[in-house]
Amino acid sequence: MGDRCGLVANARRDHLDKQIDSVEQNPPFASRRGLRTRNPPHHRSPSWTWTWTWSWSSVYRCAISFLALSGPLAARAPRGHGELADQLRRAALSVPLNIAEGSGKPERDARRFYTIARGSALECAAIIDAFEALGLVTAQELVEPRELLERTVSMLTKMALSEVNRGK
Template sequence: MVLRIYGVAIEMLRVLRPVMERIATKDPNLGDQMRRAATSVPLNLSEGAYSQGRNERARWHTAMGSAAEVRACLDVAEALGYVDNVDEELRLKLDHIIGTLHKLTRR
């Protein structure tokens, strides 16, 4: 099963890339943590789509947690002045990913 949310996750990475690069110049550790969390989202979505039972849900939970971690990294970077206002489109994509995965893990 290919999830439509996978495409949203890939688009989130495209929009996030310049922001991650900017953050990494100010705080390499935060930039690395954000990159690892961001790439974890589509990777775990894909793995979950081809898993079964508990493994499927576990991968989706991991993807959901990683998306929430990306959102937190953006909040931290904004609070520390590494970036100005984070693009609302990016925040909406993250909320959409998290909401969809929340529904998937509850069915």
């Protein structure tokens, strides 16, 4: 499915590039002093275009899956551990939001958002370790959340590094 989404996004980008080229050749309005455009055409760098690539959608789906599991985990925190539960909710939500925001940014900014998402995922791992250490959950209950976090951190590390290598 990711490949198909990537092809659709590429076709859409090609179509938009043709429209922008058309506007550049035929400015939208004329003034008494000659032809003018309201604003320069939008930046058409590939890093500015939104694409649904396989790696992005896979890491996003892992982050969303962990977010769904984090709610019930946070709800199990007893009285006196509300701050820990709240921190888990916020960190788990931060991961997919930063992935999504980074996907629409230029390369340098994308790296920063992927790094922030990675840090939030590592924070979630530390919080669920704390839940286990406090006896709030068993190790067996944390197998799936840990696997999702491990996959997410691994993919985000590769994405951040690929953005660095692409920017050189």
